[in-house]
Amino acid sequence: MRTEVVVNKTKVALTQENRILTGAQAVVQAIIDEGSDLMFGYPGGAIMPVYDALYDVEDQLTHILTRHEQGAVHAAQGYARATGKVGICLATSGPGATNLITGIADAQIDSTPLVCITGQVHSHLLGSDAFQETDVIGISMPITKWNFQVTRAEEIPSAIAKAFYIARSGRPGPVLVDITKDAQFGSLEYVYKPFEGMRSYQPKPKLDLSAVRSAAQLINSAKKPLVLFGQGVILSNAEQEFKQFIEKSGIPSAWTIMGLSALDSDHYLNVGMLGMHGNYAPNKLTNECDVLIAVGMRFDDRVTGDLSRYAKQAKIIHIEIDPAEIDKNVKTDVAVLGDAKEALLELTEVIQLRDHSGWLKDFRNLESEEYDTVIREELNPSLDELTMGEVIQAINEKTNGDAIIVTDVGQHQMVSCRYAKFKKSKSFITSGGLGTMGFCLPAAIGAKMGQPLREVIAVIGDGGFQMTIQELGTIFQTKTPVKIVVLNNEFLGMVRQWQELFFEKRYASTTMVNPDFQTIVKGYGIEARKVTRREDLNSAVGEMIRHEGAYFLEVMVGKENNVFPMIETGASVSEIRLK
């Protein structure tokens, strides 16, 4: 292949083997060579050479201009979570780079593979407080899996290759490569070489078969085993292996919100959601099981409640790729270090076929208690006010559980986790660890771009919607057919719920006086509808799904509804309250 590039204003004919590129051209070429064709970003002074290089390769590498760098990084996260590929975002130095920080922190805590590329001032200006100079390497250090500053053009291909390798391997995470403007302008002889690993980074621990056998022994002799699974199952593409493991062992399985959609919602061993607003049965019975098998999850405090009263009666098996997670929060009896897929394959080999239907029935009994106290009223309310749950149920019905649901953070998020139904993995995208309001809208855009053939529905509260509302502009410009459902209770609902329960209903700064979202959204050329009555809900959801372009559905829901069950802060999982 022969290409022509402009180097120092001279046209040079180049061959594939020996190409002189500018640093900026090398950035985009390395991204293309890593197999990526989509990135999100926002231009500015210090990254302009890379944008200039992008102009020449628009047919190979699409750049989506968001309306804010936070939108770019969340979109990259949504793309990564929906596809399993590395999300890429591009920003300029200074404010451009700092605007990425929330999304990078979110990706770090939720193990999302991202490559973030930022422009930086000329290397001779580093440390001089130059215009739009900020120490993004220093700022991003605690929230990146790896970061690196490039000051010479010839470092670019290897830095980008290493960045992709680190982002996607092992326990994935965000990496940041900061490139000075002179490095972008410099030139180099470009040779693409994928990164092949380094001695100080061993992404996949070697599976210890004796640990697998010890785990199998515990599992084989368990009377009341319980499986907890998290995003590790999704990240290692272990959904099939996981299903085979639980089906052979017959063990009831509960999920963290990051693990949601890894197992079909209606699978006979799926016993629901763990944690603060999770289901009654798995939380209660965590403190009754005799063997607890955690797969690719990290015992977050929102999952465990009070650690000193968490599963103390149980033997704990932890299948985990990250050695730093072992014994971090919960002391394990058997640690199986390794990739979930490999570990589950080996484990399924050596466990015996079991039936735990008696134990499973304990879950179903508690489930019907939860149904009678909480779920029935949420899904079929006796009051006129619409509930969030019935909206999610309507979405389930109209999409047949095939959609990708993206959520923001708060009450609507917990309700979506609780009531949305899934048949396919990588179908639920939320900000789990960081709890980033404003995540949803841009993440949904990224998810839709990554999975254009799937229905992508953004479920957002009226608060979070306004945190990144500017990304409606991205939807308008790119005509991305995202379906947006705003559950409007004119409150910062989850904070209000806490104020009601723990702060004597002192509703400090949680009332939202909202603008007319319908008018705003229509200004962006998006079809919009508002539902205030139950009888309109199903037809509106149906209309939204049938609509070919982007669609905005605003549902006015009960202003002071609470999400239950709930484990209060400091309480034990078994103290989960139904009302």
Place this chain on the structure above:
Amino acid sequence: MKNRYTISVFTEDRVGLLNRVTIIFTRRKINIESIAASESEVENVHRYTIVITETEDLVKKAVLQLEKQVEIIKAVYHLDEDIVYQEIALYKVPTDVLVAGKEAEKIVRAHYARVLSVESNFTVLEKTGHKEETQALFDELEPFGILEFVRSGRIAITKPMKTLTSIVEEMENHTK
């Protein structure tokens, strides 16, 4: 129970890595009592020696977080009895009070301190040893008026016999 632990961190030679290391401690509100950075016996492998006083549980977790960092090859922690360690301290004292009377000479001899430099108005003494020992000399010299004092971070050699070379070789083989 809190104990004094010495953590040895072996890293790739990379600008900014020390920041990554200290963040692991500061984020958990762990005070770094001393830190020393140098090369190791293996080319391109640097080592940091970090002293903290914490519970073993917390130290273990911090060490795992250290090892998780992409460019950190290995991190280990030891109690004082599992290492041979040393610090160095320098003392700048007025020359005139040192030469007036025999007291100062006795102190220097008793502590096996070395005289590094004698100027007309100040003398620099050096003492290597454990912190308690360098502190003892400090306490005795204090009445004479110490003009300047500095103590290095602890450096330590571990007693267990697994060599860094063999660890690095293992990791390099694992990568291949």
